[in-house]
Amino acid sequence: MNTTVMEDALDTKALVEYLATHEKKDLLRFLTCGSVDDGKSTLIGRLLYDTKLIFEDQLASIEKDSKKHGTVGDDIDLALLVDGLQAEREQGITIDVAYRFFTTDKRKFIVADTPGHEQYTRNMATGASNSDLAVILIDARKGILTQTRRHSFIVSLLGIKHVVLAVNKIDLMDYSQDVFDKIVADYKAFAADFGFETLQAIPMSARYGDNVLGRSDKLPWYQGPTLVEHLETVQIDQDLSQKPFRLQVQWVNRPDLNFRGFSGTISSGTIRPGDDVLVAKSGKSSRVKAIVTYDGDLAVAAAGQAITLTLEDEIDISRGDVISTTDNRPEVSDQFQARLIWMSEQELIPGRTLLIKIGAKTVSASVTEIKHKTDVNTFADLAAKTLKLNEVALVNIALQEPVAFDPYADNHEMGAFIVIDRVSNLTLGAGMIEHGLRRATNVHWQALDVNKATRAAAKGQKPAVLWFTGLSGAGKSTIANLVEKKLLSLGHHTYLLDGDNVRHGLNKDLGFTDADRVENIRRVAEVSKLMVDAGLVTLVSFISPFRAERQMARELLGENEFIEIYVSTPLDVVEKRDVKGLYVKARAGEIRNFTGIDSPYEAPENPELTLDTTSQTPEQLAEKVVLFMVKNGYLISAPEYQI
């Protein structure tokens, strides 16, 4: 607000006009960055002072403080206006991001005042994350410093497209055009690849107010805008409403059984009732019924608006889901490549489980690989095994479940994430997604009811039970283990239920009477059925001596889901091997109800496979099992399998 408007404001008509103007202003968020002594706080103090936002009592308080801590002699030290915390007031440095507000007749501004110290680079990234423009301060006496390069790099990393190069303290260089021109040329030389859309260099003196708000008569050679003129007029591409529609669902709104809405702020795009939408991750689609707000239903809503959507169909949507239109969907993947800024004293170690918050979704994740870190001063790519505080790297990240996202460059809200420690809950880092890592990324999920078939299809296999039966010591577990390893190496998802192991847990209440043996098999059959339902190739390695129980298991499962494998080894052979020394004990009467000795073993009549351990090695027999599965179409994604 300027003085004339304020004076007129007492006049109601002028006031109403003033308010109407103020109400229509838009908002520009920018950050200021620079080295310790570049005069950043002084510049912001100057902006507040010149735009008449310093009150008399604040001014009186600064005058008092200036005498105590001031660094500019008898003048008022404007930096004291903005250095907030007591500690830094005494140290004369800025140690945290501070937010300042000022307004002119054209725009309202939120300034993130960020520190220049090397160890506080994370704060600069924080300030930059919500800014559309960066004012990079340069001390005219010193020119481009290492920190200037670092700040410019971080500004570009965070995707800021508009930069003001504030060449400050030009008064101390006799308002020299040569000094200014050289600094600008040096800056443009290294910042050429940073993708800035506008770069406005302005010579100024924050201390004396030259070219901050008002034009300076000491700089007649400079024809460009003053800082405030530029901030008021620079065109920031805010047109997120033209981009594809994205709504990150924050909260499911259910006041009663008749209303189910999905509340969130539109990240990008435009939406109208009747538009076809879908949930990115599940692929389920519906149509927008209404755009509900406290101020009434809307005919249209766009990026930036906080709304509640209701849909025509009852589809499953919860917090963290992303609603898009059907014609342009976000990527869905559980792996992506990203730029990561590490913000913690605690090192990043690849492989360690972390939490990642992206949009309204928080998932377990780990950094699988640090591709390289970038030296923020030289911009060189360096190899790295871990990341330390304030380091920046290109990494691959794997998530526990797929999430919907867009590359950060296309959509900041859809491509930004923070990294959280699972135990301490501290925010450890911040990242920007470059792209998804799976080819499957662009093959979208189709809406299907998730069932045995979909789970199995996702794993590229037909789920089945490989039921290994045979005498104790026949080689069932040895072969089953080998088979499982082979299947795993082919990328299949398996599980091995071993008789001895199951008896230590699920079936530890059972003995070896016939009744207990039946119950033992019944339970294992039920468990393997659940596993087949989960889509797994399930290996069961049990003596399972009775035909009836094996038949029961076969009937419990679907057609072609039960593969009976008879591990055939004659009693005299197993007794001679006696790996666990059990036959000796059974013969001595120390173990009762031992299969083959004093409890019968009923060999299968029509097994799918018979494995003769007397003529082939376990390795050969395992190959035989895998080949059987390939031939019979159980392993869908293993056409390359050769014996």
Next chain:
Amino acid sequence: MPVTPERMTHLKRLEAEAIFIMREVAAEFKNPVMLYSIGKDSSVMLHLALKAFYPSKPPFPFMHVNTTWKFREMIRFRDETAARLGLNLISHTNQEGVANNVNPFDHGSSVFTNIMKTDALKQALTEHGFDAAFGGARRDEEKSRAKERIFSFRTANHGWDPKNQRPELWNLYNARVKPGESIRVFPISNWTELDIWQYILMENIPIVPLYFAKKRPVVQRGGQWIMVDDDRLPLNPGEVPEMKSVRFRTLGDYPLTAAVESEADTLEAIVAEMLVARTSERSGRLIDHDEAGSMEKKKREGYF
């Protein structure tokens, strides 16, 4: 009906930001509460909460920490508002402080505020087990608040350590706390006093009548007008309350809140007065004058 989307003016953007923050808190915390101080910022916060969850009601209770020294008109307004909107309103008072007759006169504003406000707030948060508390603080109010996070982490003892706050990037707020720990949330951090008034005007939000000028009984102390709201205010020898047209720029405990002489009895007039005001809002709050850096100190102790 408009066929093009609404333009996002700065007020619309601030409104959307506050709604986003409120929804995050409602979704991520087990037991949030909105602190309701009855002032104009609280009125705006309440209005934003109504918008954020519509057609649901705000899914959390509202809590007023009552020092027992609030203006009577504030309490009346509070109760009317809660009844009109059907809010779940909790009023908490430090009973120990009441039992010990802690008051601003005998104990001084600093001790009084510490016991009846800061301690009372901590008591109430602990008693109800709230893991998130919305406050209406703004970054433009005071220098130390300019660095406050939107999600301000507090230890199990409700302590605030400026060195140990979580970095806050984009709109990704880290809402994770361990049992006993909590977060103070400031959805209107980025609003200025002018934004608040303009929004009240634009949205026609009810506020306590004390903001409007009216003839009220006041006494002058230390160059500031103090309203004699009830007979608990001890009068100095020879001090006689006089009727003056005054209003309040901030509201709190009446003996600690100075009035300004004013004729502004409409919202427009208040905004006009604000635009030409040359003293900052907080100068009406006597607690800030106690010592340099006093707000920062209070914050470390757990005051908002």
